[in-house]
Amino acid sequence: MKLTDKWIFWAFLAVFLPAGATISAATSAATQVQDPPSSSADDRVIEDALDALRNQEFEKGLGLLQGLADQANPEALFHLAEIKRLGIGGEKSVPTAIMYYRLAGKMGNAKAAMKLANILYFDGGGTPTEISEALAVWQTYALQDNAEALYLLGLIYWNGENGRTPDPLRGYGLVWRAAESGYNDAVQSELTMRAQLPGDARAAGQAYGERLAELGFTDELIGMNLLVEGWQPDEKKAAEKPDDWTTVWRLEVGFAMREEDANTMMAQIKRDHGEIIVGLFGEVVEAPNRVGRYRLLFGPIKGLHSAVNLCVSLKRGGFDCFAKPPD
Numbered sequence: 001m002k003l004t005d006k007w008i009f010w011a012f013l014a015v016f017l018p019a020g021a022t023i024s025a026a027t028s029a030a031t032q033v034q035d036p037p038s039s040s041a042d043d044r045v046i047e048d049a050l051d052a053l054r055n056q057e058f059e060k061g062l063g064l065l066q067g068l069a070d071q072a073n074p075e076a077l078f079h080l081a082e083i084k085r086l087g088i089g090g091e092k093s094v095p096t097a098i099m100y101y102r103l104a105g106k107m108g109n110a111k112a113a114m115k116l117a118n119i120l121y122f123d124g125g126g127t128p129t130e131i132s133e134a135l136a137v138w139q140t141y142a143l144q145d146n147a148e149a150l151y152l153l154g155l156i157y158w159n160g161e162n163g164r165t166p167d168p169l170r171g172y173g174l175v176w177r178a179a180e181s182g183y184n185d186a187v188q189s190e191l192t193m194r195a196q197l198p199g200d201a202r203a204a205g206q207a208y209g210e211r212l213a214e215l216g217f218t219d220e221l222i223g224m225n226l227l228v229e230g231w232q233p234d235e236k237k238a239a240e241k242p243d244d245w246t247t248v249w250r251l252e253v254g255f256a257m258r259e260e261d262a263n264t265m266m267a268q269i270k271r272d273h274g275e276i277i278v279g280l281f282g283e284v285v286e287a288p289n290r291v292g293r294y295r296l297l298f299g300p301i302k303g304l305h306s307a308v309n310l311c312v313s314l315k316r317g318g319f320d321c322f323a324k325p326p327d
Contacts, residue, residue, distance in 0.1 A: 058089030077104035147183035173209035250299030262294035
């Protein structure tokens with residue numbers, strides 16, 4: 001279901017433009033990750049611009065932000081990126097938004113850099129260049145204790161996404177560190193990972209997380225000798241059919257007029273894109289509210305980021321796909 005322009009506008013105001021709002025990265029005892037300070041005069045101009053946008057005075061608000069952006073103000077560039085991504089007061093342009101995010105990120109704006117990485121990785125074309133840039137951003141901010149970057153990288157290393165060999169202890173260590181900082185998404189994931197690892201493997205992963213600034217990121221797998229031979233994360237093992245699809249994260253894929261066509265689609269996905277759905281239970285079901293049509297369900301999936309990533313991969317393969325949360 002597409003959002004209306006009006007809904008997008010008010011959602012933007014509520015989420016991205018609250019008066020005086022700031023988003024700072026996670027902190028550690030040694031390093032505090034913050035966007036570079038700006039002058040109080042610039043801050044007042046940005047607040048005036050956001051107030052104008054709240055009042056739907058788009059020309060005034062955009063003009064104020066553009067004036068600061070022309071003076072290389074990273075916070076103004078970040079807001080311009082958000083506006084172009086959502087199409088506030090004009091046409092939506094993701095490429096222009098990416099340009100602004102990248103410029104602001106290069107100037108040290110953490111919000112812009114993280115948003116750029118998320119767009120490139122989850123919504124981009126899946127090119128090696130996009131993936132490498134996203135990973136580089138996340139690694140940079142993970143080394144500065146940014147909890148979101150730690151968490152996302154942890155999932156990638158744990159699952160072995162984008163052709164990587166799973167590096168579970170490194171992945172666990174990153175998620176553990178994010179969970180230790182109180183990052184909500186990481187807390188449950190850490191418990192799930194913890195249950196799959198022997199005690200000495202958990203300790204090794206946590207030691208890596210504690211020494212991340214010293215050890216950094218390499219392609220060498222960590223502590224695989226501490227795992228039983230052939231170990232794989234649960235995501236790579238065969239899943240059982242959920243008792244109730246509406247209670248889990250899942251992929252809803254394609255539509256077919258006949259059940260046999262849906263079964264053919266299922267076979268094609270398993271044959272040509274098996275690496276995407278590995279570890280997921282797949283089923284052909286009749287589509288609710290669409291009598292005589294069939295769709296494919298895959299799941300259960302651990303959460304939002306994994307579901308979106310898998311769905312994007314299936315879309316690249318030519319299949320309609322929707323990442324659906326628990327109802």
